[in-house]
Amino acid sequence: MRRGRLTPGAVRKWGFIASFLAAPLAIYIIFFVSPNLQALQLALTNSRGISPDFQYVGFENFTRLFGDEVFWAAVRHHGLILLVMPLVTIVIALFFSFLLNLGGGQRNGQLTGVWGSSFYKVVFFFPQVLAVVIVGVLFQAVLNPQKSGILNSVLGWFGVDPVGWLIKPDLALWTIIGVMVWQGVGFYVVLFSAGMAGVPKEIFEAAALDGANRFTLFFKITLPLVWNTVQVGWVYLGIAAFDAFALVQVLSIDRGGPDNATTVLPLEIFRQTFTYYRFGYASAMGVALVFLVLTFAALTLRVTRRERIEY
Incomplete structure (x- = not known):
């Protein structure tokens, strides 16, 4: 041959x-x-989407983005969401996952989760069953700025005046980030729990016999062993931070308000496309959004890369 x-x-x-x-x-x-x-x-065109006639304008739409204040406001909002939402979600999810899998102490010589951990996993995962729009509608009632709002009613019991959660420009985006964290924690509790369940219990039990407390057991053993799962979760949450369209659309005042305080790129793309019929300009925003997402994913995978631990 x-x-x-x-x-x-x-x-x-x-x-x-x-x-x-x-x-x-x-x-x-x-x-x-x-x-x-x-x-x-x-x-690369000036298409308005309602006529087959259009002209190629080169990079004019991309040049226009650099002078668009609303575009840069949306980018800043994504940056804030990207800094806060993934970090808070992962920290809370890891904490609850650790409690549900290893926080119950030793029973019959084996490390177990807290009592009722299986039930709690279902409760945490429940928000994932709901559509994002339904979550938004539910939180419209929770965050109603009047005294009749559920959250303001609870605060009223303690003598706190009603808070305009979604009508104050300096508070609205933080409120939506809080809703995003509430919605996402349950999925990552289940994801990280699956990662911890895949680690042989003998490793944790040996560490406990050697005198490792819960702090050491979490930071020195559990977190390194599930780091690959955390890395994947961080990328997914980062991509979600570049979306946020449905929640902002439902919860915000005047679609991204007040005064563009909560606008995000997908919402601005939607507005440019179906309100102003600037299909070419909206496509330029879409290309910029794809570039931002791919850049974030590549940098995250690069920065958080660690040697794989075999067990």
């Missing part, structure tokens, strides 16, 4: 592999690569 010539067995092997990869690759190209390429093409 001459070197470099495929044998019939090798042909069958690679043909079998290609047959499995062909469908996912085709779906990826059709539903991700192709729309993004079309958006890039549309971003």
Whole structure:
């Protein structure tokens, strides 16, 4: 047999592999690569979406972005959400996951979670069952600025005046971030619990026998062993921070208000497209958003990369 010539067995092997990869690759190209390429093409035009007639304007739409105050306000809001929401969500989720899996102490020589941990996992995961719009509608009642609002009613019992959670520009975005954390914690509690459940209990039990307290057990053993899961969760939450469309659309005053205090890029893209019919300009915003998301994911995976721990 001459070197470099495929044998019939090798042909069958690679043909079998290609047959499995062909469908996912085709779906990826059709539903991700192709729309993004079309958006890039549309971003180079002055299309208004209501007429097939348009002109190519080069990078005019991208140049216009640099002078758009609303665009930069949305970018700043994404930056704030990106700094706060993933960190708070992961810290809370890790805390509860640790309690549900290892916080109950030793029973019959084995580390267990707190009493009723299985029930608590269901309770924490419940917000994930609800659609984002339903969550937004529920929190409209919770955050109503009047005394009749659920949260303000509770605060009224302690003599606190009603708070305009969503009508104060300096408070509205923080309130929406709080709702995003509430909605996301349950999923990551389950995700991190699955990661901890995949670690042999003998490792934790050996550490406990050596005198490790809960602080040491969490930071020195548990967190390093589930770091890959935390890394994935951080990327997912970062991508969610670049979205936030539905919650801002439902909860904010005047779609991104008051005074653009809560606007985000997906909402601004929606407004430019279906309110002002600036399809080309909206596509330029979409391309910028994709670039920001991909940059964040790449940097996060790079910065948080650690050597894999085998056990």
